Amino acid sequence: MFAVVSDIHSNIEAFSVVLEDIKSKEIDTIYCLGDIVGYGPNPLECTRLVQQNCKFSIVGNHDFALVENSTYGFNKTASGAIDYCRKVMFPGFFSFLNDKKKLWEFLKEMKKVEVVDNFKFVHGSPLDPVFEYVRLEDTEHLGFGYTLDFENMFKEFEHVCFNGHTHQPLVIIQEETEYKGYKPEDINGEYQIKEGVKALINAGSVGQPRDCNPQACYLTIDDNQLVKFNRLDYDVDKTAKKILDEPGLDDKLGHRLFLGE
Numbered sequence: 001m002f003a004v005v006s007d008i009h010s011n012i013e014a015f016s017v018v019l020e021d022i023k024s025k026e027i028d029t030i031y032c033l034g035d036i037v038g039y040g041p042n043p044l045e046c047t048r049l050v051q052q053n054c055k056f057s058i059v060g061n062h063d064f065a066l067v068e069n070s071t072y073g074f075n076k077t078a079s080g081a082i083d084y085c086r087k088v089m090f091p092g093f094f095s096f097l098n099d100k101k102k103l104w105e106f107l108k109e110m111k112k113v114e115v116v117d118n119f120k121f122v123h124g125s126p127l128d129p130v131f132e133y134v135r136l137e138d139t140e141h142l143g144f145g146y147t148l149d150f151e152n153m154f155k156e157f158e159h160v161c162f163n164g165h166t167h168q169p170l171v172i173i174q175e176e177t178e179y180k181g182y183k184p185e186d187i188n189g190e191y192q193i194k195e196g197v198k199a200l201i202n203a204g205s206v207g208q209p210r211d212c213n214p215q216a217c218y219l220t221i222d223d224n225q226l227v228k229f230n231r232l233d234y235d236v237d238k239t240a241k242k243i244l245d246e247p248g249l250d251d252k253l254g255h256r257l258f259l260g261e
């Protein structure tokens with residue numbers, strides 16, 4: 001059994017609740033799909049917890065923006081949050097006194113793709129692991145062909161690929177040349193992995209869900225390959241207050257947490 005977490009986005013309250021829940025299920029294998037940092041108030045603490053608790057993390061576009069010093073394509077709110085992250089996390093002259101250098105190196109060394117058995121792990125999409133978004137709408141072709149190259153995307157993995165990036169949990173399965181998308185609420189919050197059926201499974205977001213549900217989201221996959229979308233309440237007030245109190249972070253980032261959008 002293992003767990004998959006994604007898009008923690010510096011939200012220590014949400015991530016702590018998720019880690020507690022994973023521990024209560026006696027799961028000790030956790031994979032992270034990236035975007036550990038960005039948006040929220042506690043990037044250092046979240047990176048430390050990922051480094052201590054996860055087998056690996058994939059690099060997300062926000063982690064990439066931080067360590068590569070490149071916020072190309074980011075809006076003002078997102079790039080402002082990366083500036084805040086850099087201020088908090090960059091290992092300066094006194095970094096020998098703390099673990100900042102170690103955590104910075106951890107972020108820098110994260111890979112774009114990982115594979116464990118028949119499972120592939122990316123942040124964005126199997127075709128463009130860091131940056132491409134794959135949404136439910138992309139599976140609704142209305143007779144004009146798909147907006148994304150699903151055919152080549154699904155050739156990039158053997159059986160199941162886990163991704164994040166959109167902050168919206170989703171299952172897309174391949175049925176010959178058709179690609180069908182399902183929200184967790186349409187499939188009872190779970191998906192049974194089947195032999196011979198390729199699936200791209202989006203883990204949603206721990207720290208900034210955008211599916212109109214403010215609860216933290218993460219996946220568990222049991223030994224019978226049943227995937228569950230878990231949703232958990234956390235102290236949104238506390239996280240939002242920290243964001244509102246931090247001049248380096250746009251207030252919008254606090255307000256959106258209450259709405260899950």
Ligand SMILES: [Fe+2]
Pocket residue numbers: 007009035060062165166167
């Ligand atoms: Fe993200």
